[in-house]
Amino acid sequence: MSFNPQQFALSVIQKTSPTSNAFNPQEFVTKLGIKKKPDLSSVAGLQQQAELAGLGKQASDIVSDTNRLSFLQRLGKGLGSFNPAQAISTGIEKGAGAGLIEYPKSIISGVGSAITGKDYEPERQYFSDLVEKAGIKNGIAKFGLGFLGDVLLDPTTYFGGAIAKGIGATAKGATNIALKGVGKVAPDVKTGLEMAGTGLKDALGKAFKYGYKSSEGATTDILTFMSKKDKAKLELASDNLARLGTKTLNKSQREELALKMIAGKRAEFTAREAGKSTDEITQLVKQASETTDPIVKQKIEEQISRSKKFAEGITENPYETYFPFIRSDKLSKFLNESKGIKVGSEGYRKQFKNLLTNENMELDPAKAFFTREAQITSDNMTREFLTDFVGKYGKSLKEFKNSDEALSSGYHLVKEKGIFGKELGYVNEWDSKLIRDSIDPSFQTIDMLAKATGFDAVTSLFKRSVTGLFAPFHVRNFMSGMIQNFEAIGIDALDPKNIAIGQKLAYYMGKGGKIPNAEQIINVGGKEMKFKDVLKPFMDRFSGDTFYNADFDLALKSGSDLKSAASLFSKERVKETVKTVGLGQEAIPFKVGRAIGQFIEHQQKATAYIASLNQGKSISEALKLAETAGFDYRALTKFESQIMRRLIPFYSFTRKNIELQLKTLGENPQRINQVIRFFGNIGSLIGGNMSQEEKENLPNFIRESLGVKLKDTPEGLKQYISSFGTPIEAFTQLFGANPVLRALSMTNPIIKAPVEIGIGKDSFRQIDLKDVYSANEYEMAPQVIKDLLDIKEVKKPTFTTVNGKSVKTGEKTAYIADPVKLLIARSLFTSRGVSYLDQVFGNDLKGFVKTLKTTTGIKPQQVDIEQQKYFNELDKQRALEDLLNRYGVVKKFERTYIPKK
Helix, strand or coil, rough: CCCCHHHHHHHHHHHHHHHCCCCCCCHHHHHHCCCCCCCCCCHHHHHHHHHHCCCCHHHHHHHHCCCCHHHHHHHHHHHHHCCCCCHHHHHHHCCCCHHHHHHHHHHHHHHHHHHHHCCCCCCCCHHHHHHCCCCCCCCCHHHHHHHHHHCCCCCCCHHHHHHHHHHHHHHHHHHHHHHHHHHHHHHHHHHHHHHHHHHHHHHHHHHHHCCCCCCCCCHHHHHHHHHHHHHHHHHHHHHHHHHHCCCCHHHHHHHHHHHHHHHHHHHHHHHHHHHHHHHHHHHHHHHHCCCCCCCHHHHHHHHHHHHHHHHHCCCCCCCCCCCCCCCCHHHHHHHHHCCCCCCCCCHHHHHCCCCCCCHHHHCCCHHHHHHHHHHHHHHHHHHHHHHHHHHHHHHHHHHHCCCHHHHHEEEEEEEEEEEEEEEEEEEEEHHHHHHHCCCHHHHHHHHHHHCCCCCCHHHHHHHHHHCCCCHHHHHHHHHHHHHHHHHHCCCCCCCCCHHHHHHHHHHHHHCCCCCCCCCCCCEEEEEEEHHHHHHHHHHHHHHHCHHHHHHHHHHHCCCCCHHHHHCCCCCHHHHHHHCCCCCCCCCHHHHHHHHHHHHHHHHHHHHHHHHHCCCCCCCHHHHHHHHHCCCCCCCCCCHHHHHHHHHHCCHHHHHHHHHHHHHHHHHHEEEHHHHHHHHHHHHHCCCCCCCHHHHCCCCHHHHHHCCEEECCCCCEEEEEEEEECCCHHHHHHHHHCCCCCCHHHCCCHHHHHHHHHHHHHHCCEEEEEEHEEEEEEHCCHHHHHHHHCEEEEEEEEEEEEEEEEEEEEEEEEEEECHHHHHHHHHHCCCCHHHHHHHHHHCCCCCCCHHHHHHHHCCEEEEHHHHHHHHHHHCCCCCCCHHHHHHHHCCCCCCCCCCCCC
């Protein structure tokens, strides 16, 4: 065998080390031109190879990227940079002088960490740490004193708003100075930039800001009008169900009532055409509508009297026995007519011609009379509102010679029926757009296609199936609402008295009917007011404003108003539940969930409203703050409601929450800091401090939230709260490690699943789809489901860390599935139910941690740090391999092997 000098030199290197300055084996081999090849199976080796190839900077960015702070962590560092705990700790240990020097350093470090994303103060101390150093071990005392210190001794608590406004003014001033500088050098460029900026601002404003540039108060007036109209329609639906529904009349009685009243109306028509006298007509009508059923007779007499009241102002000669002649296939059309801010076609004013046959008519008296009464009521309310709106915000018809002259002055003609009907006056361009948005047909084709293809129905089923049926959703909404109120209003939003009154208002609002104790005098904000004068403005403003009323409206069918008005266990609702196998919009399970959700949302707004009144705000100011804190889901542009809400099922909340968080950051950033510190102190109460290894290897979804460490499991697995479900987390997670995949994860599953399969990525977990095969939630699923998803049972080792080394502790049973099939299953409306059942009856979580997950919006999570460390290294390795492969430095060679048992 021939001598190999390279092998010989390498063996010498391995066995020897430099012994003196005279001879160095490594230098000797290097001088001979023999180089040790980097180990391409490790991250360090791949990085070394990249440096040799001149790609050191790119490789360094890949390796260090995973250690960068998340957006929420950066926000916390920046907002908490003025916290003096670190300086006080230094002062205690090293003297007051050292503490004074430390304070500006800690501010600079915090701001620097926020700007660069690099943690310059990994061991920063807060007041809970000082409390512990003082010898206080009690967790509750440590939490309370620590949080009080973080709030009361932080200067931003008192000057946070001023600091934020100062930064904003400085940035705005710098922009103006820069623009003026451009104007001096190139005036045309400055003009172009200003025009482009205005054009872009207007384009975005039209698309994403409800009521953009409209008159102050116009949007509130319109939303209040919509609430009043929706409330009136719901009351009509309830009333007609109570009088003519299944609780009062059986099927044959309802049919007899309809046929007798129709016969009476036809007889009256024939008699009128024949020129009969009034007495003769009355006699003929009585004969035609005669019935032997006393209940039907009574209801006919009551309805005749009721219909005459609705006919007032419509006709001077109403029919004695009136029944709405409405084609059964036109109910939806007539109900939709009453949705926009325009008077409907008013077909009920036309002369009756007796053309419809009974076979083509809607014969359910409750539906028929409700539809007609809703039309009349809506038209009367809309006509009155538009007249008042023009009088308040616009100009009368006398102000301009014609509409062309008005248009040249920036004013648009308003007609009561949109482009038809009586001319009412003129309003400015933006107020006109606000009205037109409610009746604009520009998205009509999309709307029709979405409904006809079932897209809206499937989306609605998915949304309601993953939300209102589950307790954690409602608990999270309640807590999230309190935080939102705090952000908008301050500490008064957390006053138990304000919360109690808010819940009382929400209860009365949900109950409906007359306001109880309406004349009772109550003290609000130092003023004595009648209870009705406090409650009525709130009810008028926020009826029909919630997530449930607005977002689920896309899938409503004809007659849905009547279904919504039915009591929980009425015959109508039980029938609907059975008919839809419990999946219908108005089925009992979803009705219960919706009622709970509406109460929670209304009590949040009511608390904000009462708290604002107690701060001395006027009713209009308090209502505005309640909308800011609690969101009005109807206040969306046409583009948002017709396009964005279909693309992103929970767009309404996301859009409104972004607005609230940005507003709070700009006006009261200390409130967000206080929320962050509250949950930080929760960590010191229920958990412990994370090691540096944990901080570096936690999954992104925990690092991007208010992650808190919990106690380890007996098997050595680490446990964390991955999310508290706060609105702050919902905002900051939009700017996570991969914003594109994060945005994709929020889209409609109908769209998202095919895209994820196409690109081979799981957008929620932000990893390759092929690596998402864990299907432990299907452990108790029927075998047929397991077969469909190709689920297999496997044994996996469990590890714990002992003296820095990973030690196998045993085995656990796991379930793996086909990644694509699993992705599809998780995109169905059943996905939340499957995972929730697993959390309750299966899952590795136990005890207190399990209770947290199954009853609150808090999300505890078990994390195998060793496994996560492996995945993080694997991600770096793949990224480095891709970098080197892209530049032709290396080529990939893959092989499959059987691992050792």
